[in-house]
Amino acid sequence: MPERTSVKRGRRVARGVSAVVVLAGLGAYVFVYQQSDQSGPPHCVVTGEGDESYTMDPEQAANAATIAAVASARELPERAVTIALATAMQESELRNIDFGDRDSLGLFQQRPSQGWGTEAEVMDPVYAAGAFYERLVEVSEYETMPLTEAAQEVQRSAFPDEYAKHEPNASLLAAALTGRAAAALNCTVDTAAEERVTGSVAAVNERMVREFGEGVETVGDGALLTVSVPGSEETGRGWELAHWSLAHSAELGIERITFGSLVWEADRSREGWRQAGAEGGRTAADSGAELRLGLAAE
Known part of the structure; x- marks a missing residue:
C-alpha cells in the first residue's frame, strides 16, 4: 500500500476538479535555467x-x-x-x-x-x-x-x-x-555530475509539509509522490508547488516534474518546460490538473 499523508487546509478549498502533484527524483545537481540558456554553470532563471x-x-x-x-x-x-x-x-x-x-x-x-x-x-x-x-x-x-x-x-x-x-x-x-506566473522558473541540471541524491517520498513529503504547513495531501509509492491540489490546471497553487519542487529538486532528488500538459525533466532540462504529450504517461486531455514528479532511485 502507498504511504499516505493527509493534512487538511483551511484555505483555497476549491470545488470540482482536483489538481495532483507527483514528485520524481533527481540527482544532486538540478538547477534552474532559462530555456534558451545553453551554456555556463548550473543556475536559476525566473522570467517575466x-x-x-x-x-x-x-x-x-x-x-x-x-x-x-x-x-x-x-x-x-x-x-x-x-x-x-x-x-x-x-x-x-x-x-x-x-x-x-x-x-x-x-x-x-x-x-x-x-x-x-x-x-x-x-x-x-x-x-x-x-x-x-x-x-x-x-x-x-x-x-x-x-x-x-x-x-x-x-x-x-x-x-x-x-x-x-x-x-x-x-x-x-x-x-x-506564489504560482501567479506559470512556468516562469526554469532549471538546468548537470547530468554529468558524479554525485546524485536519491529521492525519498518521506523526505519530500516532510519538507513540503513543514514549509507549506497544513493542507498538503500526498500519496507516495516507490519513486513517485503525488500531491493533490484543489483547482484546475490554471490554478496558482499547482504552479506554486511545481516551482517549489523545481527550486528544491537538487537537494530532494526530484528528476521529473509534470503539471497539466507541461513537463520538466533533468535529462532534458535545457529545454525548460515543454509539452508532455503521450511521453509523460498521460496526455493534456486526460491528465486534468496534475503535477507529476519522479524521485531518483539508488
Whole structure:
C-alpha cells in the first residue's frame, strides 16, 4: 500500500476538479535555467512577461522558494513575499550565512540579542522567514506602503533605502513562487555530475509539509509522490508547488516534474518546460490538473 499523508487546509478549498502533484527524483545537481540558456554553470532563471529576468544559483533559488512557501502557509499575499524576498536579497543575497554585523545571522540577518530567536533558530530558513512575517504583519498597511519602508519597519537597518533596489527582481520571483506566473522558473541540471541524491517520498513529503504547513495531501509509492491540489490546471497553487519542487529538486532528488500538459525533466532540462504529450504517461486531455514528479532511485 502507498504511504499516505493527509493534512487538511483551511484555505483555497476549491470545488470540482482536483489538481495532483507527483514528485520524481533527481540527482544532486538540478538547477534552474532559462530555456534558451545553453551554456555556463548550473543556475536559476525566473522570467517575466517582457525581457525581465533574474538569475540565481541553486542555493538562492531554494531559499527563495522556502520564503515563499512559509508565506503560503500563513495565507499571506504576494506583496508580503515580495517584501521578504527583497529584504533577504539585501541582507544576505538569499544565502543562509552564519556571520554578519555583530550577532546577525541567516537569510534576514536577524540578531538573537534583539529577540529574533536563538542562533540555531535564525539559521533555520523556515523559522527565520516565519519570524520576519510575524513582524511584517504588525506593520499597518504594509501592503500599500513603499517596499523599502515596510522592510525597514521590520529590520531597522542602518541603510533603510537599500531594499528598494531589489524590488523588481523580488517581484519577478514572487510572481513565480506564489504560482501567479506559470512556468516562469526554469532549471538546468548537470547530468554529468558524479554525485546524485536519491529521492525519498518521506523526505519530500516532510519538507513540503513543514514549509507549506497544513493542507498538503500526498500519496507516495516507490519513486513517485503525488500531491493533490484543489483547482484546475490554471490554478496558482499547482504552479506554486511545481516551482517549489523545481527550486528544491537538487537537494530532494526530484528528476521529473509534470503539471497539466507541461513537463520538466533533468535529462532534458535545457529545454525548460515543454509539452508532455503521450511521453509523460498521460496526455493534456486526460491528465486534468496534475503535477507529476519522479524521485531518483539508488
